[in-house]
Amino acid sequence: MRGLSRGDVNKDGSTPIYSQVEALILDMIETGKLSTGERAPSEREVATSLGISRMTARAAISKLVSDGYLHTVAGKGTFVSDPKLRQDLLELTSFTEDMLRRGLRPGARLLGLEVADQVPLKVRRTMGVSGDSELISVRRLRTADGRPMCLETSYLPRAKVPWLLEEDLQSGSLYRILESRSIELAKAEEHLEATLATEEESELLTVPAGSPALLIERITYTDRDEPIEYVKSLYRGDRYRFSAMLFKKRKKGGGS
Amino acid sequence: MRGLSRGDVNKDGSTPIYSQVEALILDMIETGKLSTGERAPSEREVATSLGISRMTARAAISKLVSDGYLHTVAGKGTFVSDPKLRQDLLELTSFTEDMLRRGLRPGARLLGLEVADQVPLKVRRTMGVSGDSELISVRRLRTADGRPMCLETSYLPRAKVPWLLEEDLQSGSLYRILESRSIELAKAEEHLEATLATEEESELLTVPAGSPALLIERITYTDRDEPIEYVKSLYRGDRYRFSAMLFKKRKKGGGS
DNA sequence: AAGTGGTCTAGACCACATT
DNA sequence: ATGTGGTCTAGACCACTTA
Numbered sequence: 001m002r003g004l005s006r007g008d009v010n011k012d013g014s015t016p017i018y019s020q021v022e023a024l025i026l027d028m029i030e031t032g033k034l035s036t037g038e039r040a041p042s043e044r045e046v047a048t049s050l051g052i053s054r055m056t057a058r059a060a061i062s063k064l065v066s067d068g069y070l071h072t073v074a075g076k077g078t079f080v081s082d083p084k085l086r087q088d089l090l091e092l093t094s095f096t097e098d099m100l101r102r103g104l105r106p107g108a109r110l111l112g113l114e115v116a117d118q119v120p121l122k123v124r125r126t127m128g129v130s131g132d133s134e135l136i137s138v139r140r141l142r143t144a145d146g147r148p149m150c151l152e153t154s155y156l157p158r159a160k161v162p163w164l165l166e167e168d169l170q171s172g173s174l175y176r177i178l179e180s181r182s183i184e185l186a187k188a189e190e191h192l193e194a195t196l197a198t199e200e201e202s203e204l205l206t207v208p209a210g211s212p213a214l215l216i217e218r219i220t221y222t223d224r225d226e227p228i229e230y231v232k233s234l235y236r237g238d239r240y241r242f243s244a245m246l247f248k249k250r251k252k253g254g255g256s
Numbered sequence: 257m258r259g260l261s262r263g264d265v266n267k268d269g270s271t272p273i274y275s276q277v278e279a280l281i282l283d284m285i286e287t288g289k290l291s292t293g294e295r296a297p298s299e300r301e302v303a304t305s306l307g308i309s310r311m312t313a314r315a316a317i318s319k320l321v322s323d324g325y326l327h328t329v330a331g332k333g334t335f336v337s338d339p340k341l342r343q344d345l346l347e348l349t350s351f352t353e354d355m356l357r358r359g360l361r362p363g364a365r366l367l368g369l370e371v372a373d374q375v376p377l378k379v380r381r382t383m384g385v386s387g388d389s390e391l392i393s394v395r396r397l398r399t400a401d402g403r404p405m406c407l408e409t410s411y412l413p414r415a416k417v418p419w420l421l422e423e424d425l426q427s428g429s430l431y432r433i434l435e436s437r438s439i440e441l442a443k444a445e446e447h448l449e450a451t452l453a454t455e456e457e458s459e460l461l462t463v464p465a466g467s468p469a470l471l472i473e474r475i476t477y478t479d480r481d482e483p484i485e486y487v488k489s490l491y492r493g494d495r496y497r498f499s500a501m502l503f504k505k506r507k508k509g510g511g512s
Numbered sequence: 513a514a515g516t517g518g519t520c521t522a523g524a525c526c527a528c529a530t531t
Numbered sequence: 532a533t534g535t536g537g538t539c540t541a542g543a544c545c546a547c548t549t550a
Contacts, residue, residue: 016519042535053521055311058536066322068443071481074536075528082481090346092502187324188502194450194470194493212468214450225293225327225338237450244500246348246444272538298516309540314517330517331547 003033004041004049017052021060029069029080039077040070068245090244092188092220094175095142095152095233104144110170111204112139116155123155123230126219136164138174141204142233148205150235156228178228186223192216192242197234205236212237259289260297260305273308277316285325285336296326296334324501346500348444348476350431351398351408351489360400366426367460368395372411379411379486382475392420394430397460398489404461406491412484434484442479448472448498453490461492468493 009020025046028034041049046057061078064070072078099106116137129135138154154174156164160183167177175185197205197213205213213234220229265276281302284290297305302313317334320326328334355362372393385391394410410430412420416439423433431441453461453469461469469490476485 011520018519044535053523055522056520059519061536071479072536073480073529075534076530077535079481090500090502092504185504186327187504190500190502192448192470192498192500193496194468194491196468210466212450212452214448221338223327224329225335235450240449242448244346244446244448246346246446248348248440248442267539274538300516309542311541312539315538317517328517329548331515332549333516 003028004046006049006051009050009052018056018059018063021046021050021052021057022063025060025064026069034080036080036082038080040080042077092185094173095150096173096175099142099144099149102144104149105146106173107143107146108170109141109143110139111141112137113165113169115158115165119155126230127155127157127227129157134158136161138164138169140169144239147239148207148236149239150233151201151204152231152233155230160226160228174229183228184223185220185228186225188218188220190216190218194237195234197236201234205234207236207238214240214242216242259284260302262305262307265306265308274312274315274319277302277306277308277313278319281316281320282325290336292336292338294336295332296336298333348441350429351406352429352431355400355405358400360405361402362429363399363402364426365397365399366395367397368393369421369425371414371421375411382486383411383413383483385413390414392417394420394425396425400495403495404492405495406489407457407460408487408489411486416482416484430485439484440479441476441484442481444474444476446472446474450493451490453492457490461490463492463494470496470498472498 004024008024009017011017013020025034025040028040034040040061043054043057043061046052046061047054050057061070061072065072065078068081070078071081093101096106114137115133116135117132119132119135119137124130124135127135134157135155136158138152138156140152140154141148142150142152158164161178161181163181164177169177178185193215195213195215197207197209197211199209201213202209202211205211207213214237216231216233216235218229218231218233219227220231222228260280264280265273267273269276281290281296284296290296296317299310299313299317302308302317303310306313317326317328321328321334324337326334327337349357352362370393371389372391373388375388375391375393380386380391383391390413391411392414394408394412396408396410397404398406398408414420417434417437419437420433425433434441449471451469451471453463453465453467455465457469458465458467461467463469470493472487472489472491474485474487474489475483476487478484
């Protein structure tokens with residue numbers, strides 16, 4: 001299989017070999033050297049042509065399978081999946097990343113940044129704090145291409161982000177700020193429901209009162225499973241669409 | 257670590273060892289033998305106590321990690337994740353399963369089952385058919401505990417499910433019917449948006465006209481990446497909430 | 513120093529597909 | 532008969548954390 005040769009992987013570098021292989025195959029897919037439905041090089045081909053172990057090649061391919069780029073058929077081979085099935089659905093992103101991905105220019109108008117002293121019980125419980133003044137709240141009107149997209153209220157634990165009150169939340173992405181402080185976000189639980197914008201909300205979002213809106217509640221966790229952020233976002237129903245990829249779980253007991 | 261001994265795995269059976277190990281550890285978590293935040297047995301412990309290779313033990317643990325039951329910390333160990341983070345979010349389920357999981361009794365009222373001859377272009381394209389009469393449409397009012405929950409319109413390729421017109425879609429789950437015919441569903445792409453119920457829709461859903469509703473579009477694929485179903489569902493905004501778990505992807509090349 | 517997860521090797525046998 | 536993915540082994544070295 002042309003395109004894969006021993007020189008393509010660096011065994012001494014700090015980057016794991018399987019990650020390099022993953023990037024190599026991904027590149028072949030994205031540049032069209034491998035097209036949809038086509039058979040990808042087999043595990044053994046990848047292993048021998050790159051001079052690595054089959055298990056290492058397999059690790060790379062497995063990752064691409066779980067990310068939706070490839071799918072395997074036992075006895076036949078590994079095939080390139082339909083691009084529709086490998087869209088970056090269900091990836092945890094910031095509003096900023098989300099908008100950029102949609103081809104829109106993200107923006108923010110800061111409505112409030114303060115130590116919160118009247119936090120709903122539900123939020124306090126979720127964030128694992130008991131008293132008042134333990135959370136910082138950020139309220140922002142998020143814009144896309146300059147026009148209102150959603151109304152966002154975040155709560156973060158003061159103990160973990162005491163420096164937040166000094167940050168510039170007008171322009172920057174909150175998630176990028178957190179990462180620059182070595183707070184690694186790992187996953188988030190989201191709940192979505194359809195609702196109507198109240199009078200105040202519709203005014204800020206510049207839509208008629210009673211317009212449909214998508215209410216998204218998100219609890220973000222760090223790589224140590226600690227809740228780091230509770231966000232309630234109200235998106236304009238006419239401008240926003242949420243996408244996700246759902247997977248079927250295997251049955252227990254070897255049935256399937 | 258008590259609870260894991262050589263007799264617990266069957267090396268001759270048809271069930272892979274790592275699946276058995278996965279089930280064993282999962283059981284320890286669900287029965288409380290391992291509680292939230294506690295350290296799970298290490299890869300080497302599992303391997304030696306069960307008399308298997310470390311790589312096999314690791315395969316089982318990796319699966320549980322990717323399913324959200326455990327999380328690893330390099331150099332420290334593997335820990336049991338918060339139950340909130342391992343809820344079955346983002347799993348592909350039928351309406352029937354979904355309702356049962358929410359503790360509601362699912363039901364259906366068949367509104368239409370026919371060969372569809374006026375299918376929107378978008379649906380035809382998605383399903384990969386060109387002409388008319390190649391899709392079967394199913395329109396049902398779905399109920400939960402006897403009260404209307406959503407209005408569901410499905411399109412399936414006639415060529416793949418010619419027997420569908422004879423099926424009982426009043427009581428049974430469509431997905432269970434497909435599975436009984438050896439059609440394995442693997443994943444689905446979903447798009448959600450907030451909207452308002454039209455007059456006809458609100459009447460069927462027994463809500464006031466102009467009520468908020470969650471519009472869900474789903475395209476379901478088989479394990480061979482073939483689209484098998486296109487569904488448009490309109491859920492009552494006051495009764496339904498969609499949940500998902502989002503994960504952060506790793507950065508490439510150590511740039512971060 | 514000892515234990516942990518992260519990575520990697522060089523083999524092996526199996527069931528299944530294709531030729 | 533050959534090639535494929537699926538599974539499994541019995542080692543190995545590394546960076547990291549904890550004691």
